[in-house]
Amino acid sequence: xxxxxxxxxxxxxxxxxxVELRCNYSSSVSVYLFxxxxxxxxxxxxxxKYLSGSTLVESINGFEAEFNKSQTSFHLRKPSVHISDxxxxxxxxxxxxxxxxxxxxxxxxxxxxxxx
Amino acid sequence: xAGVTQTPRYLIKTRGQQVTLSCSPISGHRSxxxxxxxxxxxxxxxxxxxxxxxxxxxxxxxxxxxxxxxNSRSExxxxxxxxxxxxxxxxxxxxxxxxxxxxxxxxxxxxx
Numbered sequence: 001x002x003x004x005x006x007x008x009x010x011x012x013x014x015x016x017x018x019v020e021l022r023c024n025y026s027s028s029v030s031v032y033l034f035x036x037x038x039x040x041x042x043x044x045x046x047x048x049k050y051l052s053g054s055t056l057v058e059s060i061n062g063f064e065a066e067f068n069k070s071q072t073s074f075h076l077r078k079p080s081v082h083i084s085d086x087x088x089x090x091x092x093x094x095x096x097x098x099x100x101x102x103x104x105x106x107x108x109x110x111x112x113x114x115x116x
Numbered sequence: 117x118a119g120v121t122q123t124p125r126y127l128i129k130t131r132g133q134q135v136t137l138s139c140s141p142i143s144g145h146r147s148x149x150x151x152x153x154x155x156x157x158x159x160x161x162x163x164x165x166x167x168x169x170x171x172x173x174x175x176x177x178x179x180x181x182x183x184x185x186x187n188s189r190s191e192x193x194x195x196x197x198x199x200x201x202x203x204x205x206x207x208x209x210x211x212x213x214x215x216x217x218x219x220x221x222x223x224x225x226x227x228x
Contacts (some may be wrong), residue, residue, distance in 0.1 A: 032215055042204055043120075044219040051215055090159065094215070102174055103149065104208075104217060106159040 002027040003091045012079055014115050021076040021110045023065075023091030028094040033074040035065055038088045047089070051076065051096075060091065080096035086114045120209050120220035126195055128226045134195040137223045141188050141209030147171075148190040149217060150182060153204040162205075165190050194225075203228045 008086050009020040025031060036044040048059040055067040065076045074091060088111050092104040121140045128163035131136050141148050149172075150162040161174040182192040188209075194201055204224050208217035 032217070036219070041224075043122075044208075046218060047214065057134055076188040092159075096215075103161040103164060103174065104151075104159075105161070108158050 001104045002031060002095060004091050004093050004105055004107035006089075006091050006110050008110050010111045010113065012113045012115060015083055016080050018079050019085075019112065020082050021089050021091075021112065023074045023076065023107060025072050025074065025091075025093045027072075027093060027095065030076065031093045032096050033065075033067060034091045034092040035063070035074070035076050036092060037088065038109075040087075044090065047076070058065075070077065081112070081114050083114050083116060085112060087112060117192045120207055120218055122207050122223050124192060124223060125159075125221065126224045126226075128228065129197050130228050131197055131199060133197050133227060134192045134193060136191055137205055137225075138206075139190045139192075139207030139209075139220060141190070141201040141207075142218060145211050146151035146188050148188065149182060149208045150190070150192050151206045151209070152176075153206060153222070154200075154202070159206070161211075162192065171190065197227045199227050201225065 003026045005024045012020045034049045035047040037047045048057045050057050050067040058064045063078045088109045090109050091107040094102045094104050147166045149164040153159045164172040168184045178210045179195045184190045204222045208219045208224045210217045
């Protein structure tokens with residue numbers, strides 16, 4: 001079974017400052033890793049994912065995350081945040097399989113608040 | 117392509133009633149998963165359907181059930197509603213090629 005720990009429940013940060021949202025996972029098998037973002041009264045939007053290959057993955061809106069197998073981490077970073085980045089961010093893990101879907105296991109979420 | 121759609125977006129029911137939620141996946145996606153989101157328990161996996169068969173099931177009581185139709189649309193049903201069933205119910209679809217789940221906007225269920 002997999003588990004995910006998001007180390008910070010809330011992260012306040014000033015606009016244009018850098019931010020890091022931390023995520024650690026536990027699994028006895030190879031994993032896929034995801035970050036999703038949720039705006040108020042909306043569903044989850046995929047921000048970025050690691051399936052294989054390069055351990056550094058990027059999103060189109062400036063976020064990046066690095067898969068670190070030795071530290072079992074997948075921290076999310078952005079060098080300069082905007083007010084519009086205010087949202088809840090969820091880290092998720094699933095077991096990697098050759099075929100078929102496996103359930104996502106989510107962390108408890110980190111609420112990012114960007115202050116003007 | 118249109119995204120995952122869920123209907124209705126909001127529902128209010130009373131204890132003891134039953135409810136049916138609907139999910140239409142992204143065109144071409146044959147796998148549909150359901151998740152429950154509550155402030156206390158966070159996001160929890162309910163079940164997954166693929167080609168009209170339940171392939172995975174989470175740790176929820178038998179009051180929670182689902183099905184999938186030949187066009188990949190899925191429904192979930194909750195019988196004998198309890199106050200604790202108040203939650204945002206999210207549906208996600210995927211293909212085996214991408215191993216990535218794409219979520220709908222959710223159905224907000226309130227049980228009074």
